[in-house]
Amino acid sequence: xxxxxxxxxxxxxxxxxxxxxxxxxxxxxxxxxxxxxxxxxxxxxxxxxxxxxxxxxxxxxxxxxxxxxxxxxxxxxxxxxxxxxxxxxxxxxxxxxxxxxxxxxxxxxxxxxxxxxxxxxxxxxxxxxxxxxxxxxxxxxxxxxxxxxxxxxxxxxxxxxxxxxxxxxxxxxxxxxxxxxxxxxxxxxxxxxxxxxxxxxxxxxxxxxxxxxxxxxxxxxxxxxxxxxxxxxxxxxxxxxxxxxxxxxxxxxxx
Numbered sequence: 360x361x362x363x364x365x366x367x368x369x370x371x372x373x374x375x376x377x378x379x380x381x382x383x384x385x386x387x388x389x390x391x392x393x394x395x396x397x398x399x400x401x402x403x404x405x406x407x408x409x410x411x412x413x414x415x416x417x418x419x420x421x422x423x424x425x426x427x428x429x430x431x432x433x434x435x436x437x438x439x440x441x442x443x444x445x446x447x448x449x450x451x452x453x454x455x456x457x458x459x460x461x462x463x464x465x466x467x468x469x470x471x472x473x474x475x476x477x478x479x480x481x482x483x484x485x486x487x488x489x490x491x492x493x494x495x496x497x498x499x500x501x502x503x504x505x506x507x508x509x510x511x512x513x514x515x516x517x518x519x520x521x522x523x524x525x526x527x528x529x530x531x532x533x534x535x536x537x538x539x540x541x542x543x544x545x546x547x548x549x550x551x552x553x554x555x556x557x558x559x560x561x562x563x564x565x566x567x568x569x570x571x572x573x574x575x576x577x578x579x580x581x582x583x584x585x586x587x588x589x590x591x592x593x594x595x596x597x598x599x600x601x602x603x604x605x606x607x608x609x610x611x612x613x614x
Contacts, residue, residue, distance in 0.1 A: 370395055375451040376492040378475035381442045389434040396446035397428040397455060399499055401464055401472050405440030406577040414510040416461050417570050419577060419612050422505060423464050427457045437574040443472040445495055454500045462502040471495045506604060509566050512555035516541055528568045529590035534560050576612040
């Protein structure tokens with residue numbers, strides 16, 4: 360099910376930080392939309408995938424996505440998802456950056472995000488609720504960035520090739536394969552790829568496979584099946600990469 364974004368009263372609430380929670384069914388999608396305030400989108404349960412014109416970000420459990428104000432984005436739920444979001448005015452969110460990123464959610468920030476949902480919309484800014492909301496912003500600013508981003512190119516032929524790879528990602532695909540597909544010499548391809556994505560082909564390929572793997576793991580698919588489908592030589596090599604990037608084994612992200 361794909362739903363249109365429905366502007367709600369939080370945009371007009373005369374407070375710098377507003378919070379709300381949602382419960383979404385499996386595979387629910389929010390069509391592309393944007394809002395004036397920046398948003399921290401945290402999935403208290405389930406996994407969310409955010410896509411913008413610049414790339415894709417995925418937040419498994421214990422992660423959240425920072426979406427700067429004015430950024431067009433769509434959101435796809437993997438499994439049944441329970442979200443907790445805070446929407447922050449630009450004046451209060453300048454330290455959080457103007458690019459999307461995935462953040463680690465420490466126990467304190469998690470507790471604050473859960474508590475913030477129960478704060479009245481027009482809370483007393485000088486009282487406890489105001490302090491809680493201010494602390495939420497401070498903890499978001501302190502949260503470390505996790506490398507779960509996938510930049511997307513704007514050059515149409517390369518963008519189409521990247522889209523095809525995301526439909527059926529394989530770690531066995533090489534620079535030479537892609538260069539041949541696009542009718543380019545290897546050197547020209549590598550320069551173009553880095554210019555368009557800001558990263559190397561090998562790094563992008565690994566991130567793409569990781570972002571495809573996480574929703575499958577969250578849906579309960581066996582680690583071995585996911586690893587072999589992605590073209591890894593063995594589940595062990597897949598798990599080694601996974602731990603190196605995320606600090607946890609693939610089984611940690613299975614229900």
